[in-house]
Amino acid sequence: MNCPYDTTRLSFRGQLLCHEPMSLHTSLKVGGPADIFAIPEDADDLRQLLSWLGEQDIPWLPIGRGYNLLVRDKGIRGAVISLERFNRITAVGEGLITAEAGAENLSLVRFAQKMGLGGIGFISGIPGTIGGAIKMNAGAYGEGILERTDHLTLLRSGTIHDFRMDELDYGYRHLRLADGDIVLAATFRLDEREPHHTEEEIRKDTELRRTKHNVGYPSAGSFFKNPHGQAAWRLIDTAGMRGKNVGGAQVSEVHSNFLVNTGKATAQDFLDLAATIKNAVMTTSGVTLEEEVRIVGDI
Numbered sequence: 001m002n003c004p005y006d007t008t009r010l011s012f013r014g015q016l017l018c019h020e021p022m023s024l025h026t027s028l029k030v031g032g033p034a035d036i037f038a039i040p041e042d043a044d045d046l047r048q049l050l051s052w053l054g055e056q057d058i059p060w061l062p063i064g065r066g067y068n069l070l071v072r073d074k075g076i077r078g079a080v081i082s083l084e085r086f087n088r089i090t091a092v093g094e095g096l097i098t099a100e101a102g103a104e105n106l107s108l109v110r111f112a113q114k115m116g117l118g119g120i121g122f123i124s125g126i127p128g129t130i131g132g133a134i135k136m137n138a139g140a141y142g143e144g145i146l147e148r149t150d151h152l153t154l155l156r157s158g159t160i161h162d163f164r165m166d167e168l169d170y171g172y173r174h175l176r177l178a179d180g181d182i183v184l185a186a187t188f189r190l191d192e193r194e195p196h197h198t199e200e201e202i203r204k205d206t207e208l209r210r211t212k213h214n215v216g217y218p219s220a221g222s223f224f225k226n227p228h229g230q231a232a233w234r235l236i237d238t239a240g241m242r243g244k245n246v247g248g249a250q251v252s253e254v255h256s257n258f259l260v261n262t263g264k265a266t267a268q269d270f271l272d273l274a275a276t277i278k279n280a281v282m283t284t285s286g287v288t289l290e291e292e293v294r295i296v297g298d299i
């Protein structure tokens with residue numbers, strides 16, 4: 001099938017796919033096609049792409065590995081940009097490590113471990129990339145990745161800028177960026193830590209996730225944010241929603257804040273199930289649940 005946009009004037013060294021099913025790029029395994037799915041080679045390539053998209057007035061969305069994305073069934077008009085080739089991790093000073101946006105979280109933890117640095121073991125089991133983790137302020141056990149971040153390197157309006165964390169607005173599972181900002185890299189300030197301590201942190205995290213998160217089906221992790229001082233899973237349980245389903249989307253029997261794809265779910269099944277859960281929780285507990293998962297795509 002032809003690309004929906006004329007790409008003849010685009011000079012691009014990376015990979016460009018048209019009508020790419022987003023179900024192949026999200027952990028929930030649902031989502032219609034993106035008009036364009038682009039994987040730039042490096043920052044110059046990304047700039048070329050963004051300038052072409054800007055000239056054509058084509059909207060775009062940066063993604064990591066899609067572990068926190070629910071893409072609607074009609075897909076995404078415009079371009080999805082994957083930074084998977086931006087994956088270098090380098091030591092940049094005493095206690096400072098820079099990871100590019102496409103590097104995996106565990107790779108950062110392992111790199112730091114080899115340098116005798118740590119304090120970021122809580123991200124070792126969080127699936128996804130540094131870019132996704134930064135945008136979501138991903139975390140576990142009461143810690144968030146941005147608390148360990150010294151500064152971010154953002155591409156804003158075609159120019160690369162560094163931002164210290166005190167210049168940015170962030171909190172539980174959110175970082176406010178300007179429209180069009182892309183995280184290129186993050187620099188972390190880490191503590192000296194014996195490698196075996198980090199190994200123990202990774203082992204404990206793996207064990208905990210194996211017992212509590214082993215839901216047996218594709219998911220996006222916690223679907224809803226924990227409301228202040230409360231656990232979303234408990235509110236969902238109290239509302240009697242554990243195990244309930246809409247089509248192929250189901251509230252996991254193992255962890256009731258995980259919504260899973262039992263095989264043939266559509267994005268609409270997930271949206272309908274989420275709406276049912278929110279209504280039930282509002283009725284039983286008077287609490288408004290807010291999605292942690294990012295919902296994108298055409299309605």
Ligand SMILES: Cc1cc2nc3c(=O)[nH]c(=O)nc-3n(C[C@H](O)[C@H](O)[C@H](O)COP(=O)(O)OP(=O)(O)OC[C@H]3O[C@@H](n4cnc5c(N)ncnc54)[C@H](O)[C@@H]3O)c2cc1C
Nearest residue numbers: 064065066067068128129131132133135138139183220221
């Ligand atoms: C089994 C399982 C367990 C999980 N456990 C946890 C957990 O313990 N804690 C937790 O916080 N999360 C958890 N998650 C959710 C998910 O892993 C995290 O949110 C993760 O950080 C998403 O990373 P990603 O690279 O896949 O980002 P994506 O899902 O691809 O993107 C997430 C958001 O970030 C934006 N984004 C991505 N890259 C960039 C970039 N370079 N610049 C600007 N914006 C960007 C996207 O547009 C999107 O809005 C879990 C998920 C699963 C499936």
